[in-house]
Amino acid sequence: MLLCIDIGNTNITLGLYNGETLGPRWRLATDHDRMPDEFAMQLLGLLNFAGLATTEIDGIALASVVPPLTGKWVEVCRNYLQCEPLVIDATVQTGMRVLYEPANAVGADRLVDAVAVYRLYGGPACIVDFGTATTFDAITADGDYLGGAIAPGIGISADALFQRAAKLPKVDLARPPTAIGRNTIHAIQSGLLFGYVGLVEGMVARFRAELGPSMKVIATGGLAGLIANETPVLEYIAPWLTLDGLRMVYAMNQKEN
Numbered sequence: 499m500l501l502c503i504d505i506g507n508t509n510i511t512l513g514l515y516n517g518e519t520l521g522p523r524w525r526l527a528t529d530h531d532r533m534p535d536e537f538a539m540q541l542l543g544l545l546n547f548a549g550l551a552t553t554e555i556d557g558i559a560l561a562s563v564v565p566p567l568t569g570k571w572v573e574v575c576r577n578y579l580q581c582e583p584l585v586i587d588a589t590v591q592t593g594m595r596v597l598y599e600p601a602n603a604v605g606a607d608r609l610v611d612a613v614a615v616y617r618l619y620g621g622p623a624c625i626v627d628f629g630t631a632t633t634f635d636a637i638t639a640d641g642d643y644l645g646g647a648i649a650p651g652i653g654i655s656a657d658a659l660f661q662r663a664a665k666l667p668k669v670d671l672a673r674p675p676t677a678i679g680r681n682t683i684h685a686i687q688s689g690l691l692f693g694y695v696g697l698v699e700g701m702v703a704r705f706r707a708e709l710g711p712s713m714k715v716i717a718t719g720g721l722a723g724l725i726a727n728e729t730p731v732l733e734y735i736a737p738w739l740t741l742d743g744l745r746m747v748y749a750m751n752q753k754e755n
Contacts, residue, residue, distance in 0.1 A: 501555045502744035504607055505562035507630035513741040520738055522548040530566060534573040558583035559748035561606035584748050591751050595642045608635050610743030615716050616641045622709035624702060628719030634701050636709055652694050695728045702731045
């Protein structure tokens with residue numbers, strides 16, 4: 499089985515593939531202070547709960563946007579799974595030309611997302627990833643990674659609002675009854691949720707003007723479903739897109755070797 503690990507700023511997402519089929523998957527909080535042995539205990543506990551042995555894992559693909567944790571997880575893979583992971587970076591074969599400057603500045607997660615989208619949906623395409631940051635990535639009709647846009651994630655915006663405005667309470671991110679909030683909680687929820695819907699719709703329209711009317715829009719990340727419920731511009735929801743991309747890039751590099 500192939501273990502795919504996506505280390506993000508907020509969550510660490512893991513998934514096990516049997517061939518092309520995604521089986522058990524998990525999300526862990528990204529904790530910079532944890533040591534490799536602590537991450538290993540978490541992972542081994544999850545595998546045990548799923549009834550799986552470490553010996554069943556014969557390959558690992560890893561993407562990370564948190565450099566201090568990359569080495570820790572490589573150590574986990576080597577010491578506890580006896581497997582050398584394929585760490586995705588600019589030197590790894592992806593089959594995709596990167597037109598971003600410099601090419602190695604593209605986050606590993608964004609690159610494997612692009613690979614998965616082009617293979618699954620074709621191009622041109624726009625990927626909207628609702629993570630710590632809200633990112634928009636553009637793939638051309640020919641399958642090139644063109645570039646994108648980066649905005650603060652909805653969680654970051656909410657935290658900044660609560661920290662900088664003393665009289666505003668911290669609220670759950672949920673749909674308010676109406677866009678016009680009749681109390682402070684609903685007013686904040688409206689600004690966060692519907693404000694981000696407006697952001698997404700505006701950016702997608704601008705990307706479509708540059709990539710062409712046939713552009714597909716694929717959403718991923720933890721809040722993709724919530725935002726998609728409020729706008730028709732998010733055509734496809736792919737919650738495990740990064741894991742799919744890791745699987746594809748891993749398979750591509752196995753063939754190269």
